[in-house]
Amino acid sequence: xxxxxxxxxxxxxxxxxxxxxxxxxxxxxxxxxxxxxxxxxxxxxxxxxxxxxxxxxxxxxxxxxxxxxxxxxxxxxxxxxxxxxxxxxxxxxxxxxxxxxxxxxxxxxxxxxxxxxxxxxxxxxxxxxxxxxxxxxxxxxxxxxxxxxxxxxxxxxxxxxxxxxxxxxxxxxxxxxxxxxxxxxxxxxxxxxxxxxxxxxxxxxxxxxxxxxxxxxxxxxxxxxxxxxxxxxxxxxxxxxxxxxxxxxxxxxxxxxxxxxxxxxxxxxxxxxxxxxxxxxxxxxxxxxxxxxxxxxxxxxxxxxxxxxxxxxxxxxxxxxxxxxxxxxxxxxxxxxxxxxxxxxxxxxxxxxxxxxxxxxxxxxxxxxxxxxxxxxxxxxxxxxxxxxxxxxxxxxxxxxxxxxxxxxxxxxxxxxxxxxxxxxxxxxxxxxxxxxxxxxxxxxxxxxxxxxxxxxxxxxxxxxxxxxxxxxxxxxxxxxxxxxxxxxxxxxxxxxxxxxxxxxxxxxxxxxxxxxxxxxxxxxxxxxxxxxxxxxxxxxxxxxxxxxxxxxxxxxxxxxxxxxxxxxxxxx
Numbered sequence: 001x002x003x004x005x006x007x008x009x010x011x012x013x014x015x016x017x018x019x020x021x022x023x024x025x026x027x028x029x030x031x032x033x034x035x036x037x038x039x040x041x042x043x044x045x046x047x048x049x050x051x052x053x054x055x056x057x058x059x060x061x062x063x064x065x066x067x068x069x070x071x072x073x074x075x076x077x078x079x080x081x082x083x084x085x086x087x088x089x090x091x092x093x094x095x096x097x098x099x100x101x102x103x104x105x106x107x108x109x110x111x112x113x114x115x116x117x118x119x120x121x122x123x124x125x126x127x128x129x130x131x132x133x134x135x136x137x138x139x140x141x142x143x144x145x146x147x148x149x150x151x152x153x154x155x156x157x158x159x160x161x162x163x164x165x166x167x168x169x170x171x172x173x174x175x176x177x178x179x180x181x182x183x184x185x186x187x188x189x190x191x192x193x194x195x196x197x198x199x200x201x202x203x204x205x206x207x208x209x210x211x212x213x214x215x216x217x218x219x220x221x222x223x224x225x226x227x228x229x230x231x232x233x234x235x236x237x238x239x240x241x242x243x244x245x246x247x248x249x250x251x252x253x254x255x256x257x258x259x260x261x262x263x264x265x266x267x268x269x270x271x272x273x274x275x276x277x278x279x280x281x282x283x284x285x286x287x288x289x290x291x292x293x294x295x296x297x298x299x300x301x302x303x304x305x306x307x308x309x310x311x312x313x314x315x316x317x318x319x320x321x322x323x324x325x326x327x328x329x330x331x332x333x334x335x336x337x338x339x340x341x342x343x344x345x346x347x348x349x350x351x352x353x354x355x356x357x358x359x360x361x362x363x364x365x366x367x368x369x370x371x372x373x374x375x376x377x378x379x380x381x382x383x384x385x386x387x388x389x390x391x392x393x394x395x396x397x398x399x400x401x402x403x404x405x406x407x408x409x410x411x412x413x414x415x416x417x418x419x420x421x422x423x424x425x426x427x428x429x430x431x432x433x434x435x436x437x438x439x440x441x442x443x444x445x446x447x448x449x450x451x452x453x454x455x456x457x458x459x460x461x462x463x464x465x466x467x468x469x470x471x472x473x474x475x476x477x478x479x480x481x482x483x484x485x486x487x488x489x490x491x492x493x494x495x496x497x498x499x500x501x502x503x504x505x506x507x508x509x510x511x512x513x514x515x516x517x518x519x520x521x522x523x524x525x526x527x528x529x530x531x532x533x534x535x536x537x538x539x540x541x542x543x544x545x546x547x548x549x550x551x552x553x554x555x556x557x558x559x560x561x562x563x564x565x566x567x568x569x570x571x572x573x
Contacts, residue, residue, distance in 0.1 A: 018083040025075055026095060031427060037065050039146075043124040045431050046370025048133055052145030054121065057112065058156040066106055073099045090565045091428040097562075098432050101249040109246065114164045114234050116172035116222055117516075119157035121150055121211070122179035122354040129187055131373045136194050140204060147207035151214040158221050166233040167515045169226045176219050178353030183208050236515040240484040246519045251436045251526050252562040257480060257519075260526050264476040267525070268499065271470050272297065278463040279303040297498060304467060304501050307460050308395040311402075314382045317394065321379050321406055322348040328411040328449075335452045336549050338412050338556075344372075346415045351378035359513065360393075361405060363414035368430035371422040377410050385505075392505035400455070400464035407449050412552075413442035420556035429559030435520065437560050440527015443472050447532065448552075467501050472524035474500040475510075479521035482514045530563035531555070538570075 016024070032049070035042035039050040055061055076099065081092045105111065111118050128143050191204060238246070247257035276296040283292055283299070286306040293299050312320045325346055332338055355362065360380045366373035382390045397405060407413055417438060424430040446465065455461030478495060481487035487495075489511055496507035514521060539546045558566045 018079060019085055019088045022079055022084060022088045022092065025079070026091070026428070028427075030072070031431070033068070037061075037068055040121075040124045043127050045367030046131075046133070046373055047367065048128075048142070048370070051124075051128055051139075051142035054124075054146045054149040054153055056149055056152045056156050057119065057160065058152075059160075061156075062106060062112070066103070069099050069103050069106070073103070086569055087426060090561060090569060091426055093565060094428055094432050094561060097249070097252055104245065104249055109242065112160050113162050115168045116157070116161050116164050116225075117168050117175060119154065119161075119172065119218070120175055120179055120354065121146075121153060121215070122175075122182045122352075125182050126352060126354070129182070129190060131370070133370055133373065136190060137196055140191060140194055140196060141200065144200070144204040144207055147204070147211050150207075150211035154214040154218040157218060161222075161225065163229070163234050164225065165236045166226060166229070167236050167512070169222050169233075171516055173219055173222050173226070174356070175354050176215055176222075178356060179215055180212055181353045183212055237483050237486065238518045243480070243483045243518060247522065250519050251523060252434055252564065253436060253526055253530060254564060255526075257484075257522065260476060260522060260529075261480040263529065264473050264480075264525055267473045268470065268477065271466055271473065272300070272499075275300045275463060275466050275470075278459050278466070281459050282307075282463065297501075300463075301498075301501050304463065305395070307400065307464065308398045308503075310400070311394040311398040314385070314390045314394060317397070317402075318348065318350055318379050318381060320402065321377070324403060324406050325377075325410055328407060331449070331452070331454060332412050332416075337448060337452060338416060338549065338552050340411070340416065341419060344375075344419065346377050346410050347374060348377045348379060348410075351380045356380055360397075360509070361409050363409045363418070365415065365418040366422065368422040368424070368427065371419070375415060375418070377406075377415065389505050392503040396503040396506040398464070400461055401468050403455070403461075404446050404465055404468040407446050407454075408442045412448065413445040414438065416445070417441045417556055417560070420553075421559045424557065424559035426559055426561075429561045429565075433560030434527075434562040435523040436527035436530070437563055437566070438527070439523040440529075440531050440563065441556075443469070443524050443528035444531045447528075470500050471502070472528060475521040476525045478510065478514050479517075479519065483518050527563060534563065534567055 031047075035047050036050055036053075037055065039053045039055050042048070042050050072095075076092065076095055079092065081089050084092055125143060125146065128139050128146075131139075133139070187208075191201060194201075196204065244257050247260075251257075251260075253260075276299065279296075279300040279302075280292075282303050286303055290302070293302070325348060329340055329342075329345070333340055351360075351362070355378060362378050364376040364378055366375050382393060385393060409415070421430050421433065446468065450462065450465050455465075474495060478487070478492055481495075482492065492511045492514065493504075493507050496502045496510055497504065500507075502510070535551060538551065554570055555566055558569050561569075
């Protein structure tokens with residue numbers, strides 16, 4: 001009888017539909033194995049099963065992970081994607097791209113050798129400390145378990161780093177120094193107020209001390225490496241071949257990096273024409289006593305500089321961002337752009353020290369496994385700026401552009417997109433997000449708000465919006481030229497100052513960022529262009545039947561999948 005049952009079950013398994021076979025092989029069990037290899041990423045998406053584990057990034061771990069990727073690719077390739085329904089077919093495509101991308105990073109790009117900032121334990125520890133997914137004692141026990149591997153983690157990092165890029169070395173020094181704050185006073189107070197036993201508290205405190213020593217030793221090691229290399233450091237420029245490969249794997253748009261670059265050059269010229277027209281309209285109001293220069297870019301710069309004088313005091317920058325969020329939420333709801341969750345207001349805070357040094361603002365979202373956890377809109381304070389640097393910064397993030405920044409990072413940008421993504425019925429589409437979709441939606445949301453009348457359609461608001469959108473366009477130009485055409489610092493600053501109308505502080509920061517990343521700066525314009533083009537085609541096809549809110553909510557319902565995947569799902573064959 002048991003033998004007969006086994007035969008019947010085997011037959012059922014062999015006769016399973018392709019969709020059922022895919023769901024079986026790449027469902028929750030697969031994701032659990034994936035998170036066991038990626039415990040930091042697991043914490044970031046709210047999967048806490050492995051919260052007490054920190055993977056030591058040594059050669060053995062890389063070999064194990066490569067074997068996992070190869071086995072997963074083999075199993076995925078055994079399934080004919082053409083036999084799957086649209087939902088599973090696009091999940092198949094996302095996984096194939098993900099496996100190929102991670103394999104390329106591990107075996108070809110190899111940042112684990114030359115990017116010391118790849119090694120930083122702070123994020124997961126901060127989230128475990130600050131996210132009440134479980135009682136404090138349970139979280140502290142997970143933290144204690146994870147802490148036990150911190151010395152081995154940084155020992156592996158020291159062994160792996162060879163001939164690093166100086167810019168990444170210096171970023172790693174800055175951010176790992178900031179990582180020490182994760183175990184500062186707030187964490188000590190959490191431990192002191194907990195109900196851990198005396199033995200548990202003693203062990204935890206001992207592991208914290210060892211972790212702090214390991215982090216400090218890594219920082220000292222990097223300082224020595226940086227000094228010993230002198231001028232003989234690996235270039236931050238990755239070159240045309242690697243750039244095109246990375247672009248294809250990261251963006252997944254189907255177009256080449258060179259083609260997007262050419263499109264960005266054309267878009268820049270169109271924006272300059274629109275901005276020149278607005279500057280001419282505003283000249284009598286702001287510059288009546290000044291002769292208008294013949295150079296249209298100089299005229300645009302003059303009007304922008306005058307409008308940029310309207311900004312908050314340096315100590316009011318973060319509070320002013322906080323005050324703006326409820327206004328944005330009301331506008332989105334009142335104008336029928338999207339359905340928001342009123343129970344999930346976005347919290348604004350100063351960016352933690354261990355995240356500073358790359359960008360001045362970011363969105364730290366709850367993950368799809370823990371969608372009710374707190375999300376943070378992190379904004380860098382201006383404490384470290386000189387008065388001149390602070391004034392330059394505030395002119396860049398003035399009363400107008402500060403609004404666009406908060407639309408981008410918060411509502412209806414990153415925060416709203418990721419809230420929808422967390423609710424996607426496809427776990428794969430939610431957890432394996434595409435950077436061009438995520439950043440592209442944020443840029444698209446800026447345009448969406450302007451089209452809905454945000455800012456009363458004032459020419460000042462439109463001029464500053466175009467200036468902001470020009471950032472996304474010039475990000476693509478800058479990134480491509482830096483990594484494939486050997487653009488110099490002076491050339492980069494000239495592009496950003498003269499043609500993108502940015503302040504000295506902003507331009508200097510963007511030059512730094514271009515050296516600390518490749519392709520990421522191209523995600524903004526690539527994703528925006530794909531979303532906007534798709535919307536405009538649907539509007540043309542559907543005519544009066546097109547519903548903007550329905551488009552937004554349907555688009556966001558497919559998680560953070562590549563735009564091409566979402567288009568296929570919204571327009572099934």
